[in-house]
Amino acid sequence: MALLQIAEPGQAAAPHQHKLAAGIDLGTTNSLVAAVRSGQAETLPDEQGRHLLPSVVRYTADHVETGHVASAQATRDPLNTIASAKRLIGRAVSDIKSLGKGLPYEFVQTDSSVPRIHTMAGDVSPIEVSAEILKVLARRAEDTLGGELSGVVITVPAYFDDAQRQATKDAARLAGLHVFRLLNEPTAAAVAYGLDRGADGVHAIFDLGGGTFDISILRLNKGVFEVLSTGGDSALGGDDFDQAVAEWIMQQAGIADDAEHKVLRQLMQDARHAKEALSDAESVDLDIAIPGGGRWRGRLDRDTFNALVDPLIRKTINACRRALRDAGVDVEEIQDVVMVGGSTRMPRVREKVGEFFRQPPLVDIDPDRVVALGAAIQADVLAGNKPDDEILLLDVTPLSLGLETMGGLVEKLIPRNTTIPVARAQEFTTFKDGQTAMVVHVVQGEREMAEHCRSLARFELRGIPPMVAGAARIRVTFAVDADGLLNVEAEELSQGVKASVTVKPSYGLSDEEITGMLQASFEHAEEDLEERRLAEARVEGMRVVEALQAALAKDGEALLNAEERERIDTALQQLVEAIEVDDAGVIDTQAKHVEKVCEFYVERRMNTGIQEAMAGHNVNEFE
Amino acid sequence: MGISLTETAAERVRSFLDNRGKGVGVRLAVKTSGCSGMAYVIEFVDELDEENDVVFEDHGVKLVVDKKSLLYLDGTEVDFGREGLNEGFKFNNPNAKASCGCGESFTV
Numbered sequence: 001m002a003l004l005q006i007a008e009p010g011q012a013a014a015p016h017q018h019k020l021a022a023g024i025d026l027g028t029t030n031s032l033v034a035a036v037r038s039g040q041a042e043t044l045p046d047e048q049g050r051h052l053l054p055s056v057v058r059y060t061a062d063h064v065e066t067g068h069v070a071s072a073q074a075t076r077d078p079l080n081t082i083a084s085a086k087r088l089i090g091r092a093v094s095d096i097k098s099l100g101k102g103l104p105y106e107f108v109q110t111d112s113s114v115p116r117i118h119t120m121a122g123d124v125s126p127i128e129v130s131a132e133i134l135k136v137l138a139r140r141a142e143d144t145l146g147g148e149l150s151g152v153v154i155t156v157p158a159y160f161d162d163a164q165r166q167a168t169k170d171a172a173r174l175a176g177l178h179v180f181r182l183l184n185e186p187t188a189a190a191v192a193y194g195l196d197r198g199a200d201g202v203h204a205i206f207d208l209g210g211g212t213f214d215i216s217i218l219r220l221n222k223g224v225f226e227v228l229s230t231g232g233d234s235a236l237g238g239d240d241f242d243q244a245v246a247e248w249i250m251q252q253a254g255i256a257d258d259a260e261h262k263v264l265r266q267l268m269q270d271a272r273h274a275k276e277a278l279s280d281a282e283s284v285d286l287d288i289a290i291p292g293g294g295r296w297r298g299r300l301d302r303d304t305f306n307a308l309v310d311p312l313i314r315k316t317i318n319a320c321r322r323a324l325r326d327a328g329v330d331v332e333e334i335q336d337v338v339m340v341g342g343s344t345r346m347p348r349v350r351e352k353v354g355e356f357f358r359q360p361p362l363v364d365i366d367p368d369r370v371v372a373l374g375a376a377i378q379a380d381v382l383a384g385n386k387p388d389d390e391i392l393l394l395d396v397t398p399l400s401l402g403l404e405t406m407g408g409l410v411e412k413l414i415p416r417n418t419t420i421p422v423a424r425a426q427e428f429t430t431f432k433d434g435q436t437a438m439v440v441h442v443v444q445g446e447r448e449m450a451e452h453c454r455s456l457a458r459f460e461l462r463g464i465p466p467m468v469a470g471a472a473r474i475r476v477t478f479a480v481d482a483d484g485l486l487n488v489e490a491e492e493l494s495q496g497v498k499a500s501v502t503v504k505p506s507y508g509l510s511d512e513e514i515t516g517m518l519q520a521s522f523e524h525a526e527e528d529l530e531e532r533r534l535a536e537a538r539v540e541g542m543r544v545v546e547a548l549q550a551a552l553a554k555d556g557e558a559l560l561n562a563e564e565r566e567r568i569d570t571a572l573q574q575l576v577e578a579i580e581v582d583d584a585g586v587i588d589t590q591a592k593h594v595e596k597v598c599e600f601y602v603e604r605r606m607n608t609g610i611q612e613a614m615a616g617h618n619v620n621e622f623e
Numbered sequence: 624m625g626i627s628l629t630e631t632a633a634e635r636v637r638s639f640l641d642n643r644g645k646g647v648g649v650r651l652a653v654k655t656s657g658c659s660g661m662a663y664v665i666e667f668v669d670e671l672d673e674e675n676d677v678v679f680e681d682h683g684v685k686l687v688v689d690k691k692s693l694l695y696l697d698g699t700e701v702d703f704g705r706e707g708l709n710e711g712f713k714f715n716n717p718n719a720k721a722s723c724g725c726g727e728s729f730t731v
Contacts, residue, residue, distance in 0.1 A: 003704060003711025006639055006649055007666045037711075038639045039667065047708065144708040 003146060006038040019150045021383035022141040023375025026130060026154055028086045029210040031055045032369060033137040034376035035145055041373040044144045056083045057132045059121035066136045079106060080119045085129035088115060090164030130171035138177055151180040153379040155371050158184040158216050159230045165484050180382040186216035187225045188374030189340045192365055195220060201335035206353055208316060209341035211237040215320050217327040228327035231319045238343040244308045245271035253288050253296035263291050278305050279345050306348050313352045320356055337361040342368045401478055401486060404441035404450035406431050407535035413478040423479040433550055434466040438474060440490050448528035461490040463497040537584040541575055541591045548572055559604050571597040626651060626679045626686050626696060632703040632712060633682030643667060648685025652692040661695060663714050
């Protein structure tokens with residue numbers, strides 16, 4: 001007997017035609033899967049009734065373990081047990097070196113830009129590790145919902161760049177899943193609270209998990225969430241709070257810092273239990289075994305605990321302040337504060353966040369599950385299980401996308417905060433006579449010069465028919481799909497030759513960097529303007545030089561006497577030298593000077609040109 | 624005769640309705656599709672069709688059935704059950720003579 005779910009009026013699907021969909025919160029420490037059933041979003045537990053799946057995969061010689069089983073072996077078999085793959089996904093080997101110093105894995109040296117970890121089962125990439133986690137969650141959803149999933153929504157941090165998003169999609173594909181779309185985690189949390197159906201306004205999403213802290217400022221504008229700013233600390237979370245408590249216990253009980261690893265781990269567990277107990281109780285009694293015999297008994301009250309954790313909470317509040325400043329909004333403008341992540345259960349965190357934002361934060365939905373629930377609601381809409389009048393949530397590009405033009409300048413095709421999917425095209429032309437190839441350098445960022453932006457991809461369009469400079473027409477199209485992935489295509493319009501690129505995993509970008517990039521564009525606004533002027537003057541100067549040299553080569557001998565030729569050559573030489581100098585004014589002046597010196601020459605060329613054109617024709621033909 | 628539901632099923636329906644925030648009850652119906660002739664439908668009800676609907680009440684839940692479906696459903700008891708990880712509503716229909724393997728559709 002099939003088990004049926006209650007459908008919305010008129011929405012009951014034909015048998016065997018249910019569109020099953022799930023939302024997946026693919027987390028650094030834990031992952032979750034949720035689905036909408038009988039109009040209600042809920043996270044789905046496994047056979048043992050556990051909702052959270054530790055994001056840990058262990059590779060043995062003959063099989064792969066995932067979740068609780070794998071995480072139980074983490075300390076015994078650290079090299080083959082991969083945790084926190086999310087920190088590595090979509091990153092280049094060079095990034096991993098700087099961020100992976102705390103990671104115990106053996107990274108394999110490869111030519112490809114994707115890092116691989118050596119395990120007993122062979123070398124695996126972070127994408128494959130994530131795929132294993134997705135597979136387990138998808139299977140759980142299919143068992144629970146009683147059928148195959150038509151698609152999933154997977155959440156990613158708001159600061160994930162194109163490479164990290166692409167890598168996450170690749171992981172889903174590897175797991176055999178159809179991805180309806182990737183959704184920003186803070187956006188998913190806002191959806192779970194139904195903020196997308198409320199009035200337009202600015203919301204803050206405070207996400208304090210086990211090992212990471214993220215603050216996002218979102219603006220809802222006509223059903224579209226824009227990410228105004230993100231901030232946080234990728235190494236601050238509940239574990240640090242446990243650590244603070246553990247250190248206090250060690251101090252009180254007289255346990256040395258260099259105690260055995262096993263003792264320290266037990267202490268961390270005791271500390272966590274104490275922390276969790278203090279969410280409800282005013283004080284907690286501790287009974288700790290001291291290494292070498294004996295026990296220590298003591299009491300930790302809430303005031304002492306608060307004093308221990310306040311420095312950590314202050315860090316999160318400072319990040320909130322910075323995020324607000326980056327977003328350019330005042331604290332009074334924040335309509336709602338959504339709490340995400342298990343560590344926001346701590347009353348002290350709620351209190352301080354409430355104090356800072358001057359309003360009680362939203363805590364009704366389980367903070368561990370809120371992101372997955374929002375993803376499930378989106379997945380349900382995208383699967384087509386909702387009436388048409390439900391608006392579809394849209395996302396925006398976090399940074400501007402553009403390409404490098406002559407002189408290292410950036411031409412922005414898609415400005416930041418453009419709603420996606422989006423496609424924009426612009427025509428470009430050649431700089432030199434007879435130019436047959438053009439390099440398209442795709443960059444991301446807010447600065448005026450390409451070297452200050454992030455390089456995403458570089459490709460060449462070949463086969464442009466030789467023409468004079470400026471005659472060729474090359475259309476460059478930037479298309480960002482609903483998942484935030486960028487496809488760039490360049491087409492020469494007369495011959496139809498094309499070249500394109502899809503941005504694939506290459507480099508990573510941390511949340512600090514992304515906010516840093518935004519910040520830098522404001523801080524450097526003036527010098528950027530100066531640089532742009534200089535670069536433009538240079539490009540213009542070089543264009544004059546190129547054109548004049550081409551002309552001189554063609555008819556300089558015929559039209560100029562030695563003295564005239566020398567005057568022009570001198571002016572030209574002065575301009576070439578001026579271009580080397582970092583002063584836009586000097587270049588402009590010299591370029592004007594060359595034009596003035598050459599006036600008679602240009603006139604002479606025109607006359608000759610007309611004479612040539614008219615040669616052999618009757619004057620009447622031109623009337 | 625009529626339509627009834629078990630205590631467990633009633634509890635679930637009440638909680639789903641509460642969560643949804645609107646709706647007067649649930650509609651039970653059959654439609655002619657599926658691999659074995661007829662298929663069950665269970666939906667939330669926002670508005671009654673005064674002319675064609677028959678309303679039963681059991682365990683404080685309004686069960687709405689249109690007159691045509693009632694011919695196929697009379698005597699049915701709706702239960703809420705669990706099979707492994709999956710859970711949902713079941714129709715125990717005395718009229719069904721055969722149902723397809725999955726039980727989503729049936730013949731009378």
